[in-house]
Amino acid sequence: MDLAYEQIRNEVKQASIRARGESIPRRRSKSPTKPSAAWTAPSRIGSTKGTALSIVLSSIGCAHARGDEGGCTMCSYLLDGVNRNPTAEEFFLQFQTAMSQLEKLDSPLSVKIYTSGSFLDSDEIPQETRNRILRAISVDDRIKEVVLESRPEYVTDTVLADVRRILGDRVVELGIGLESSSDFVRSICINKNFNLDSFRESLLVGKKHNIGTRAYVLLKPPFMTERSALLDAQKTVTDAVSLGVTTISLNPVNVQRNTLVESLWEKGKYRPPWLWSVVEVLRHASFTGASTVNIVCDPVAAGKSRGTHNCGKCDSSFIDAIRTFSLNQDVRVFDSLKCDCWDLWKHVLEHEDASLQVHN
Numbered sequence: 570m571d572l573a574y575e576q577i578r579n580e581v582k583q584a585s586i587r588a589r590g591e592s593i594p595r596r597r598s599k600s601p602t603k604p605s606a607a608w609t610a611p612s613r614i615g616s617t618k619g620t621a622l623s624i625v626l627s628s629i630g631c632a633h634a635r636g637d638e639g640g641c642t643m644c645s646y647l648l649d650g651v652n653r654n655p656t657a658e659e660f661f662l663q664f665q666t667a668m669s670q671l672e673k674l675d676s677p678l679s680v681k682i683y684t685s686g687s688f689l690d691s692d693e694i695p696q697e698t699r700n701r702i703l704r705a706i707s708v709d710d711r712i713k714e715v716v717l718e719s720r721p722e723y724v725t726d727t728v729l730a731d732v733r734r735i736l737g738d739r740v741v742e743l744g745i746g747l748e749s750s751s752d753f754v755r756s757i758c759i760n761k762n763f764n765l766d767s768f769r770e771s772l773l774v775g776k777k778h779n780i781g782t783r784a785y786v787l788l789k790p791p792f793m794t795e796r797s798a799l800l801d802a803q804k805t806v807t808d809a810v811s812l813g814v815t816t817i818s819l820n821p822v823n824v825q826r827n828t829l830v831e832s833l834w835e836k837g838k839y840r841p842p843w844l845w846s847v848v849e850v851l852r853h854a855s856f857t858g859a860s861t862v863n864i865v866c867d868p869v870a871a872g873k874s875r876g877t878h879n880c881g882k883c884d885s886s887f888i889d890a891i892r893t894f895s896l897n898q899d900v901r902v903f904d905s906l907k908c909d910c911w912d913l914w915k916h917v918l919e920h921e922d923a924s925l926q927v928h929n
């Protein structure tokens with residue numbers, strides 16, 4: 570059993586490496602002084618509404634995807650990186666460029682720092698650079714919440730002590746890609762390369778420093794039927810809430826370039842999740858979280874063939890409802906969603922066979 574498990578795990582890893590192919594040489598050449606992306610959007614901040622600035626710093630990218638492990642089966646963030654690690658000054662310029670978007674905005678603000686990898690990995694973002702960025706945030710009183718993203722292996726007592734000391738009494742959350750609470754799904758379907766115990770440990774280190782955990786929950790990794798994916802996401806939400814996360818961020822898979830998911834999708838062997846399934850998981854999360862946990866979902870490429878979608882006719886009403894729910898947490902917004910494609914979705918849930926071709 571263990572041997573078979575390891576063999577399958579290795580095959581998925583190799584397939585992920587093949588799908589990634591030459592993606593590093595194919596990175597668009599980018600300036601190391603500009604962030605990969607930065608945007609503001611209305612956001613839930615604690616129990617109120619405000620504006621969040623999301624910053625994607627351009628770095629050399631995620632160590633899990635750069636090395637021999639192949640990266641996660643659905644992730645192409647490596648393509649967003651730059652070919653040499655920016656200097657401390659260049660990183661800070663990226664950060665300042667992004668922060669200029671907050672100039673005319675009122676409190677409360679949230680700043681979310683992504684790196685296409687791990688902000689807490691000192692090989693990716695040197696400690697001094699990380700702390701300089703945090704110090705710049707700490708002098709802006711409008712910023713009430715800070716979200717930092719990292720894999721669990723970089724979440725240490727020392728690093729979080731620094732974060733807490735610099736950011737004072739602001740709300741701080743660590744975004745961690747739990748994806749699934751099943752070690753089997755996380756390893757075999759996602760090639761994530763960490764187990765639930767590592768996630769739990771990070772969460773506990775966070776708690777020690779009064780830093781919350783934002784669990785990213787993935788809906789529909791490859792090799793799963795719609796039904797098994799829906800049930801797995803619901804169970805993951807339940808498990809994450811009992812572990813003590815502060816936010817659930819539901820991420821329906823979108824088909825990104827140079828990934829194993831893309832190669833399956835191109836062969837007709839993968840369909841992103843239905844919006845009906847997204848809503849089911851959010852309803853479950855709302856019930857399970859019982860207003861102790863924030864639940865958010867901002868699906869990428871929603872309504873398109875590469876993203877979560879329904880029949881095309883009802884997609885925009887679903888996307889609007891999901892966005893509204895993420896802001897006000899009121900699940901009743903889903904009650905008015907109706908469409909004939911409900912029958913087809915139900916049919917898929919009851920009869921889909923993972924070995925059969927699926928249609929877009």
Ligand code: SF4
Pocket residue numbers: 631632633634640641644645646685686720746761
């Ligand atoms: S999902 Fe996260 S951990 Fe996985 S390859 Fe992408 S950036 Fe790395």
Ligand SMILES: [Zn+2]
Pocket residue numbers: 879880881882883884908909910911
């Ligand atoms: Zn429809």
